[in-house]
Amino acid sequence: xxxxxxxxxxxxxxxxxxxxxxxxxxxxxxxxxxxxxxxxxxxxxxxxxxxxxxxxxxxxxxxxxxxxxxxxxxxxxxxxxxxxxxxxxxxxxxxxxxxxxxxxxxxxxxxxxxxxxxxxxxxxxxxxxxxxxxxxxxxxxxxxxxxxxxxxxxxxxxxxxxxxxxxxxxxxxxxxxxxxxxxxxxxxxxxxxxxxxxx
Amino acid sequence: xxxxxxxxxxxxxxxxxxxxxxxxxxxxxxxxxxxxxxxxxxxxxxxxxxxxxxxxxxxxxxxxxxxxxxxxxxxxxxxxxxxxxxxxxxxxxxxxxxxxxxxxxxxxxxxxxxxxxxxxxxxxxxxxxxxxxxxxxxxxxxxxxxxxxxxxxxxxxxxxxxxxxxxxxxxxxxxxxxxxxxxxxxxxxxxxxxxxxxxxxxxxxxxxxxxxxxxxxxxxxxxxxxxxx
Numbered sequence: 001x002x003x004x005x006x007x008x009x010x011x012x013x014x015x016x017x018x019x020x021x022x023x024x025x026x027x028x029x030x031x032x033x034x035x036x037x038x039x040x041x042x043x044x045x046x047x048x049x050x051x052x053x054x055x056x057x058x059x060x061x062x063x064x065x066x067x068x069x070x071x072x073x074x075x076x077x078x079x080x081x082x083x084x085x086x087x088x089x090x091x092x093x094x095x096x097x098x099x100x101x102x103x104x105x106x107x108x109x110x111x112x113x114x115x116x117x118x119x120x121x122x123x124x125x126x127x128x129x130x131x132x133x134x135x136x137x138x139x140x141x142x143x144x145x146x147x148x149x150x151x152x153x154x155x156x157x158x159x160x161x162x163x164x165x166x167x168x169x170x171x172x173x174x175x176x177x178x179x180x181x182x183x184x185x186x187x188x189x190x191x192x193x194x195x196x197x198x199x
Numbered sequence: 200x201x202x203x204x205x206x207x208x209x210x211x212x213x214x215x216x217x218x219x220x221x222x223x224x225x226x227x228x229x230x231x232x233x234x235x236x237x238x239x240x241x242x243x244x245x246x247x248x249x250x251x252x253x254x255x256x257x258x259x260x261x262x263x264x265x266x267x268x269x270x271x272x273x274x275x276x277x278x279x280x281x282x283x284x285x286x287x288x289x290x291x292x293x294x295x296x297x298x299x300x301x302x303x304x305x306x307x308x309x310x311x312x313x314x315x316x317x318x319x320x321x322x323x324x325x326x327x328x329x330x331x332x333x334x335x336x337x338x339x340x341x342x343x344x345x346x347x348x349x350x351x352x353x354x355x356x357x358x359x360x361x362x363x364x365x366x367x368x369x370x371x372x373x374x375x376x377x378x379x380x381x382x383x384x385x386x387x388x389x390x391x392x393x394x395x396x397x398x399x400x401x402x403x404x405x406x407x408x409x410x411x412x413x414x415x416x417x418x419x420x421x422x423x424x425x426x427x428x
Contacts, residue, residue, distance in 0.1 A: 017278060018278070019278065019279065019280040020278075020279070020280045021278040022270075022275040022276070022277075022278040022279040023279065023280065025275065025278075026266070026270075026275075029265075029266055029269065030266075033261045033265065033266075034258035034259055034260055034261065035253055035255075035257070035258050037258070037259045037260075037261050038253070038257035038258045038259045039253060039257065041257075041259055042257065047259075050259075051261065051262060051265060054261055054265065055265065055268060055269060058269050059269070059272070059273065062269075062273050069243075072243075072246075074246075074247075074250050076252075077246060077250045080253070081216075081246070084218055085218075088218050088221075092221070116254065116256060117251075117253065117254060117257065118251040118252060118253060118254055119252050119253065119254040119255065120251075120252075123252065133247065133248070133250075134251070134252065137248070137249065137250075137251060138251075152217060155217050155218060155219050156217055156218060159218050160219075161219060161221050162219055162221075165219075180214065180217065180219055181210055181213075181214075184210070184213035184214065184217060184249075185209070185210070185213070187213075187248075187249070188209070188213065188245075188248060191248050
């Protein structure tokens with residue numbers, strides 16, 4: 001995996017559509033495809049569907065690289081968002097939830113999942129802002145009510161819809177929607193409190 | 200269409216980042232994202248706030264056909280730098296050239312000095328790329344040709360340079376020599392003596408080691424120059 005600075009450079013080079021754009025794009029593929037395939041696989045469940053999502057995702061990255069925001073703090077996150085959105089669409093259209101979505105049974109240990117799924121340790125390439133933001137997010141996720149945290153982690157990791165969440169958690173749809181909405185609002189409030197509070 | 204302000208917009212951004220915004224609601228949001236700057240601004244705020252970095256543990260190696268399929272479907276060949284402009288090529292070339300040069304110098308020391316014959320400059324060979332200017336000199340008797348490069352240029356282990364004569368009267372290029380270095384002195388093929396005249400051209404192409412397998416240039420022509428004397 002390359003650092004953010006290099007990924008940003010490669011995305012801008014890809015967008016330039018000149019000689020050498022293909023090489024830049026190939027490096028983006030070689031370095032980031034394993035991560036993006038992992039992300040897709042957690043959402044669509046099946047390996048072959050995940051490979052399709054990866055393919056479509058990279059086609060979209062190639063086509064829309066020009067709209068990549070060079071000021072975006074995290075260029076990898078930009079690519080992750082493209083692949084996640086595509087995976088979520090594929091998941092919905094293949095009705096994965098009914099086929100074999102839980103082939104990787106969604107975690108009922110969201111606290112553990114948080115640390116298995118994500119890497120919270122500071123990265124060499126991170127600047128101070130990024131390090132702090134990452135720490136705040138982890139702390140604030142830890143402070144959420146367990147049900148809210150579980151709903152957020154499941155939704156993010158497996159691309160579950162409100163309906164999927166309700167089915168999986170065996171709770172009414174309205175309850176699950178409230179968990180998600182309050183979870184995100186509480187998360188934001190907590191991170192903002194960290195921003196202004198003492199470090 | 201405008202989507203709600205404040206809390207409502209905030210909630211929509213949060214759910215979009217999380218992935219729970221679906222169907223018509225998501226399409227409305229994405230349209231607003233393109234049309235209303237404040238939506239994009241608010242989303243960027245959320246993206247910065249909620250951007251956990253995935254662990255390497257989740258990585259999976261894609262199938263080997265994946266890249267080739269992308270390359271084909273997107274027509275990426277159009278966007279590739281030609282071989283001589285690629286940094287990787289030049290890095291490999293530099294390593295090979297250094298090794299060859301070291302070997303060559305050792306070898307030169309063992310060889311008797313070639314006899315000196317007066318030579319006249321007949322052409323300057325140049326390329327679109329700044330490869331190296333090469334001067335061609337012909338002996339008075341027209342039988343020996345010498346090339347000297349402004350900077351040493353040596354072929355990689357898997358390639359040779361081939362020098363071609365493009366006759367003044369037209370017609371197919373004629374191979375004059377297969378070279379490992381653009382610094383060389385050699386006897387012209389007897390049939391070509393006297394054909395290096397004003398108006399004809401000399402060209403150098405990159406060929407597989409041992410020279411063109413077809414008898415005509417197959418690789419990139421890196422240098423060309425008109426004979427002026």
